[in-house]
Each structure stands twice: as C-alpha cells, then as structure tokens.
Amino acid sequence: MNIAVVGGGWAGLSAAIRLRKYGCSVVVFEASRTLGGRARSVHSASLDTRIDNGQHILLGAYTETLALMRELGLEPDKLFLRECLQLDSADGCFGLRAAALPAPLHLLGAILGARGLSLMERLRIVAVTAGLRRQGWKVHPDMTVAQWLDQGAQSDHAIQSFWQPLCLATLNTPMGAASAQLFARVLQDSLGGPAHASDVLIPRVNLSELWPDHVAHYRPDDSACELEVRRGSAVRGLQTSSSKVTLDGTPFDAVIVAANASATHRLLQQLDPCASGTEYLSMLSAFQYLPIATVTLQLERPWNRTRPILLLKDSPQHMQYGQWLFDRSASGPAESQCLLNIVISDARAFMEHPRAQVIAATIDQVREQSGSGLDMPKVRNHEVIIEKRATFAAVPGLKRPPNQTPWPRVWVAGDWTDTGYPAVLEGAVRSGKQAAQAIYSSLR
Numbered sequence: 001m002n003i004a005v006v007g008g009g010w011a012g013l014s015a016a017i018r019l020r021k022y023g024c025s026v027v028v029f030e031a032s033r034t035l036g037g038r039a040r041s042v043h044s045a046s047l048d049t050r051i052d053n054g055q056h057i058l059l060g061a062y063t064e065t066l067a068l069m070r071e072l073g074l075e076p077d078k079l080f081l082r083e084c085l086q087l088d089s090a091d092g093c094f095g096l097r098a099a100a101l102p103a104p105l106h107l108l109g110a111i112l113g114a115r116g117l118s119l120m121e122r123l124r125i126v127a128v129t130a131g132l133r134r135q136g137w138k139v140h141p142d143m144t145v146a147q148w149l150d151q152g153a154q155s156d157h158a159i160q161s162f163w164q165p166l167c168l169a170t171l172n173t174p175m176g177a178a179s180a181q182l183f184a185r186v187l188q189d190s191l192g193g194p195a196h197a198s199d200v201l202i203p204r205v206n207l208s209e210l211w212p213d214h215v216a217h218y219r220p221d222d223s224a225c226e227l228e229v230r231r232g233s234a235v236r237g238l239q240t241s242s243s244k245v246t247l248d249g250t251p252f253d254a255v256i257v258a259a260n261a262s263a264t265h266r267l268l269q270q271l272d273p274c275a276s277g278t279e280y281l282s283m284l285s286a287f288q289y290l291p292i293a294t295v296t297l298q299l300e301r302p303w304n305r306t307r308p309i310l311l312l313k314d315s316p317q318h319m320q321y322g323q324w325l326f327d328r329s330a331s332g333p334a335e336s337q338c339l340l341n342i343v344i345s346d347a348r349a350f351m352e353h354p355r356a357q358v359i360a361a362t363i364d365q366v367r368e369q370s371g372s373g374l375d376m377p378k379v380r381n382h383e384v385i386i387e388k389r390a391t392f393a394a395v396p397g398l399k400r401p402p403n404q405t406p407w408p409r410v411w412v413a414g415d416w417t418d419t420g421y422p423a424v425l426e427g428a429v430r431s432g433k434q435a436a437q438a439i440y441s442s443l444r
C-alpha cells in the first residue's frame, strides 16, 4: 500500500510511523521546511539561536507520545526533565507538591498540604475532584468550567490561584467559556491515573529535535517500503476515485490529511459533493481559535532559579499577562542556559498593546514577583512568538469530526479530531495513530 500523509505535525508524523510499521510505503508532505507543526523549533534572529515556537510541557499520562518516541529508538528519560507534580508561584505565596505516596493519595497529600489556600479551600478542592471521580469524570456536556467550579463551591481565591491557571494552561480557553467535560478529561488523565501520570515532562531539546526530525530515518524492518518526508512541499490539489486518491497529480492508495482544520477544509472541499460531505465540512469550519504568546528573554547570565516552572500572577491593569515562567537553565539545551520563557495563554489582551510596552511590563512582572535575594540578571535580548491559531477554543458542545471522512480513501488526523482531549500533543499523536489503524484495516 502506498499512502500519502499531508502535514508533518505530531499527528501526521505519528500516522506515518504507524503506517510504515504496518508495512506501507508512506510519503509525508509538509508545507514548511521544519517538521513539528505547532510544536516546532524556529530560528530567532534577535536571540541568534534556535528556540521553540512556544514552550510545551508533556505529562506522564502522555503514554502514546512516549511509546512513539521509544519506537523511534529514542530515550524519553534523557530527552525530558521529569518532575513529580509541583506548582509554586514565583512570589512564593502559593505552592503544592505531590506526596511520595501511591495514587490518588499523592495528590490528596499535595492538595491538603498546599501553601496559600485556607483549610476550607483545600477541602473543597478535594471534594469537587473526588465528586468528579465518582461521576466517572463525566459532567454535563454543556457546562463550562466556571459553572462546574461554582457548583463545587470553590472560593474566588482558590479559583484565581489554582483553577484558573490550570484551566488556561490545559485548554487555552477562559473558564467562563471552557468546556468542563474537556477539563474533566485532562483531570482524569493526570489525576485519575497512576502516580506518574501527573508527572510534568519538560523537553530538554528543541521540539523538532525531540522526535519529529527522527521520523525520516525510521526503519522498523528490512522491507523495501519507504517512509519519505518531503519538506517545503505544500499539497494544493486533492481528487478521489473509487480506486485511488490523487495529490497534485500523483496517485496514492489513500491519504491521511493531517493539516490543521482550516487547511484540511480547503483540501476536502475540492472533493466531489457527497451525502454527508456538507455536514462533515461544516464541522471543520466551525472551530474558533485562540492565540498563545511566548515571550523569551535572553539574560546576561543564567539565573539558575531552583524551580524550572513557576506560576506568575497576571495583572491586566499593568499590562502584565504572564501566567507561567520557565527557566530554561534548568531544563533546556546548552544554548538555552540564559533563556526564560514567559507563557501567555489566551493572549488576545496581550496582543492589543504596543509590543514594546507589553514586553517591558512582562519583564517588570517577572522581576517584581521573583522575590528578594534572587535578583534577575539584566535582559540582553528578547523574542516574542505569537501563535494566533494556537489551539481551537475548547468550548462546550463542540462537534469534532471523526478520522474517517465521507469520501473513500480519505482520512484525517489532528488535535482537532474527535479525540476526547483538548488541543494537546497527546491528542494529536493518538489521532494520527488511530487514522493509520483505520486506514490499514479498511484497505488491506
């Protein structure tokens, strides 16, 4: 079988590996010169080094992603800084750390021992989470995270210090609009699994190098099947017949379109109209998107903070929108030793301000919240990367398309398909694997 994959993001590459393992010949077409899609490395001219398009973290619960890396012969233990769940605010006012106990006691210990929350607030967090577990991690599909927290009698203070950062980091959607069901899925995976599922994994190397760049060398057997990766190769035309699909004039037995939802829409709308095609296309065009901004500061010397990740308190009235601070001296490659990443999820408000002002405010925010005795070294240079369509808005009632399309020999994959996850790496990897399995069992 000769299969085409459109898109060299995590979903497309995951599909390609699985298909090659099944003994198919695969060609991956990637529009960009860099593999990885929304989780890729870029060259920063102002910092004169390679950085990521945005700070990413993975969880111990990302089992398919870790398995895929092992399949490629890579060693996740070396490629990630792995830590048990620990959240600390940069100003030291809030903190929790998973206890060295079996699940779920490790998290019970973390919440009951949390610094900066009253006893009542801690008990209510435990109660609302335990209630969710009893309900099989299911909530009403129309409910927002804000409504769920309100129902769980969470205080404003607990919401601001604990729930809001968690919701924005995992769904990139404000609590008032975010789907409680998708949030519950994240909690289920990280809190409802074994103790290591809630571990936080910070890449030690840049994202494209983590595994996407290794895919072209994947050779699971001695067969003549090839896995070819064509970079800088955007697919523009797609046609199907009962026996073939054709991409820009080249025939294949089938295709997995693993582009983002809007690029996938552009390709699929070229196909012959069919009964359920209109409904399928309308699911693809219904997504709304939200931006993520990453401000990278290059310091004069490494800061060597004790924690690689810290929570920041935002203060919109001062144009301070940073939510998380990553000190790359603890986790990054050698060339990242002096870099700090400040992450701003749902960065719409950040984008409204003049760039110079909002960067100065972000630097002030980090400096002010970093506590005495830990003076931040001088900032030498900075870079800002805004991914305008970082993720789809994880709102309630979203209809997400399945991998199988109404057109014969055409499958799709991506974090936006019906994975049950919000837009995350593990969802993309699982979607790719699922599409490959489906295509193989239907065509062989």
Ligand SMILES: Cc1cc2nc3c(=O)[nH]c(=O)nc-3n(C[C@H](O)[C@H](O)[C@H](O)COP(=O)(O)OP(=O)(O)OC[C@H]3O[C@@H](n4cnc5c(N)ncnc54)[C@H](O)[C@@H]3O)c2cc1C
Pocket (backbone or CB within 6 Å): 006, 007, 008, 009, 010, 011, 012, 029, 030, 031, 032, 035, 036, 037, 038, 039, 053, 054, 055, 056, 057, 058, 233, 234, 235, 236, 258, 259, 260, 263, 292, 293, 294, 387, 389, 390, 391, 413, 414, 415, 416, 423, 424, 425, 426, 428
């Ligand atoms: C700044 C940022 C931070 C994030 N942080 C996290 C995090 O911490 N943890 C986490 O789990 N997730 C995070 N995510 C989400 C994660 O990056 C995505 O869920 C994941 O990368 C999506 O992968 P994908 O393969 O589905 O899609 P994409 O990465 O969008 O891949 C699609 C690919 O298709 C290519 N393409 C499009 N059209 C064509 C065409 N016509 N021909 C050929 N190629 C085409 C594109 O160039 C792209 O490479 C973050 C995302 C961003 C942007």
